[in-house]
Amino acid sequence: MLVRFWGTRGSLPVAPTAETIRRKVAQALVAAGSLQFDNIAEAELFVKKELSFAAGATYGGATSCVELETLHGSYFICDMGSGLRSFGIDSLRRNAAGHSKTYNFFQSHLHWDHIMGFPFFPPAFDPNVTIRIHSGHPDAEEALRRQQEEISFPVPFEWLRADFQFVQLTPGETYEVDGVKVETILQKHSHDSYGYRFTDADGKVAIYSTDSEHKLENMGDEAAFIEFFREADLVICDTMYSLADSVSMKEDWGHSSNLVAVDLCHSAEAKCLALFHHEPTYEDEDIQRMHEESIRYEELTRNGPPLDVICSYDGLEVRI
Incomplete structure (x- = not known):
């Protein structure tokens, strides 16, 4: 993968x-x-x-969009942030070379930073494209249509020509999507958020878990997440804030810290953690400093197999 x-x-x-x-x-x-x-x-x-x-270099500035390339041909994309525009353009090149035109989206939630790239997604205008939007939310279609109403955007949803399918997923269920096993978990965030566990045919596991608040004083309640992350090859995790921010002025804002993410991955014996969903006010130096602190914290708290801690940036590719 x-x-x-x-x-x-x-x-x-x-x-x-x-x-x-x-x-x-x-x-x-x-x-x-x-x-x-x-x-x-x-x-x-x-x-x-x-x-x-x-x-x-730079960590970049586009909002959440992650692609999982598997052996089965169709596209797997987590979230539709502004990074979706670049992915969409790149996928047109791949489509011209014979790639499948089926796009499987998995939405963490429906806040604007996670859907704002969709109006600029060129494949949506291709009548030969199939777009499946998987989400735990019953109002996913409503959210996408509303942001393309005339008061907000000049191109209405009705002008899109792709075949759209909206699929609501239920936590605790296991789904087979184009050869990939998909599981989801409910997360603490405004209007709810959902994390995803993807297992490909080779048994490789990638976790996408953003916009999820994990509280230090409630780590005992995090057993479900530890099992969800269990022995994953890659955990893409919300690490928007420092620990100090997450337990003080930004408590209950629906995000988590780099140190709590390390704790969860240690407990789950995951192999690699990718810091993700970077705070927009942080400069590159701030993000790098958080990355370095995360590596040091992982070394100090390690009580088992080592956890590789990487810091995601726009354009990063990770093979698992």
């Missing part, structure tokens, strides 16, 4: 400012010192090897 991250921010899309870009360029120049490069490839190699990720 290949996992592609098309959007990794939460709440709203963000873009680096001119000041941010100038700072990154200045840091690179200072780090290079008197070095000279004969071509762009040499300079790029220096940036990749010698600069931190925050200094030489």
Whole structure:
């Protein structure tokens, strides 16, 4: 299974400012010192090897959208954030090369940052495309239609030509979707949220669990999530806030922290944790700092197999 991250921010899309870009360029120049490069490839190699990720790159600014590429041909996509636009354009290229035109969407929930990319999804205008939208919410179709009403968007839902199918999923049930086993779990978030467990034919397991609040004082109530994450190869988890923020001024906002995610994955003996749904006010340096803190915390609290902690960014690919 290949996992592609098309959007990794939460709440709203963000873009680096001119000041941010100038700072990154200045840091690179200072780090290079008197070095000279004969071509762009040499300079790029220096940036990749010698600069931190925050200094030489960016975590990106598109909101939640993750693709799971399996052996069975059809598309599997988690959430329709603004990252969906880039995925949609890329999928047109793959469709032209003979890829299946069936798109299986799995919605964590229906807040705007998780559906805002859909009006800009080109395959929705293709009459040969099938779009299945899986969700735990009975009002998923209503949410997508409402954001394309004239007061909000110039292209009404009725103009879309794809074959739409809305499928409501029930927590505790196991579903077979185009050769992939899918399970879902109810999460604590406004208007409810749902996490997903995907198991492919090779037995590889990917978890998508965002917009879910896990409280430190209620870890005893998290047994269901520990079992849901059990021995997963990859857990994509909501780590929007620092622990301090999640238990103070942003308590009950429906999100969780990097440290609680490590605790859950340790208990579940998961293999890899991907930090996800980054706070939009965080600069690249802030996200990198959280990543480094998460790695140190994992090492300090480890009492079993090691947990690989990675930090998702727009464009990241992870093969499991």
